[in-house]
Amino acid sequence: MREVPEWIGSSPDAKIPPRVRLRIFERHDGRCHITKRKIMAGDTWDCEHIIALCNGGQHRESNLAPALTAPHRKKTAQDVKLKAKTDRIRKRHLGIKKPRTITGWRNMRGQPVYATRER
Secondary structure (H helix, E strand, C coil), X not given: CXXXXXXXXXXXXXXXXXXXXXXXXXXXXXXXXXXXXXXXXXXCEEEEECCCHHHCCCCEHHHEEEEEXXXXXXXXXXXXXXXXXXXXXXXXXXXXXXXXXXXXXXXCCCCEECCCCCC
16 A cells, blocks of 8 residues: 655645545544544534644644534534633733723713712
8 A cells, every 4th residue: 555645734724635534534434533433424524633723733634533513613612711721820820910900880870989988
């Protein structure tokens, strides 16, 4: 069998060619990477990054796996949540703080009410 060079995307949003999608599907025996369920004819599936791009993964064939669309969306949401948390922790560690906004009380007409202390 002839060795085929690994496909590497020219940019993070480069479209994955059909020939590469087929190789990825066959390499994983047509099973969803997330649920391990066999992908049947008519099922919608995506090429999913095993290590998300936002978490340092690369847009290349070795980092791609077939995934059913619904579980893929859930995993993507978890990846984004993880990235946000690591960014918050890193910023806190470096002493970078989010600017605080102070909102005051408003009366029925929408005018600000200032608190006064009575003595």
